Amino acid sequence: MNDTPNDSIEISIQKCIHTIRGMQVMLDRDLAKIYGVETKVLNQAVKRNIQRFPESFCFQLYENEISILRSQFVTSSSRHGGRRYLPFAFTEQGVAMLSTVLKSKTAIQVSILIMNAFVAMRKYIVNNQRLLLRIDQMEFRLSAHDEKFEKIFKALETDYIPQQGIFFEGQVFDAYEFAAKLIKSAKKTLRVIDNYVDESVLRLLSKRRNRVNAIIYTKSISKILQQDVIKHNNQYPSITIKIMDKSHDRFLIIDDKTIYHLGASFKDLGKKWFAFSLLEIDITKILEKV
Secondary structure, X not given: OOOOHHHHHXXXXXXXXXXXXXXEEEEHHHHXXXXXXXXXXXXXXXXXXXXXXXXXXXXXXXXHHHHHHHHHOOOHHHOOXXXXXXXXXXXXXXXXXXXXXXXOOOHHHHHHHHHHHHHHHHHHHHHHHHHHHHHHHHHHHHHHOHHHHHHHHHHHOOOOOOOEEEEOOOOHHHHHHHXXXXXXXXXXXXXXXXXXXXXXXXXXXXXXXOOOEEEEEEOOOOHHHHHHHHHHHHHOOOEEEEEOOOOOOEEEEXXXXXXXXXXXXXXXXXXXXXXXXXXXXXXXXXXXXX
């Protein structure tokens, strides 16, 4: 739909509205042109009625404010070269007051158009402020959740294994899945040091890759455990089980290079709170003792 003549005038007026000192204002030169009078005549009318124009209605610009306007290049009217005095700026209230002191026949009609332009500009600013506020809020939320997103993305990676953490009571499957990932990561050798071993540990070790040797070190081998190992070895790649009572804690050594410390036995993972951590140590001495 085409703009009406008044719409076109209001759009032209909006281009002459500047933000100075946190307020939307129009400069005397732009107003004089719109009202169809000389800038000098407009300012003289204001001076004759100065009591009607407090500083909240009309104020004179500073040199640095003129420089800012020139740098913005909003409209050609913002370039006020050749003037001998600093221009005056009129707020929305000041523009409304101008219609009462100017004697131009078109003053009232033009003032209405200018008021409409101010209102349109104010709505535009308010709507954009709301949009910017929403964007800021979204950015804040995203920033606050960056770490959580990163953990989620890492968790989606099948090869990702956390280096340390805590499993809480009831996280049986999560703890089981974690242990399974560790076991599947081995390429040559798995060594389990755990004083409390049952058939559930054997089931976990059955998830290892083919040709990966598995060795269990535990303080005692019961008849039931010995039978379970025999049955396991009849169906799956063999597991070697050895007696060792030197360790109180639980460890998993992967490929004789990586060692995890576990705060719970493999058969009890997730039943109660336990912590785990990747140990950054030389495991040569440990391998010599087992």
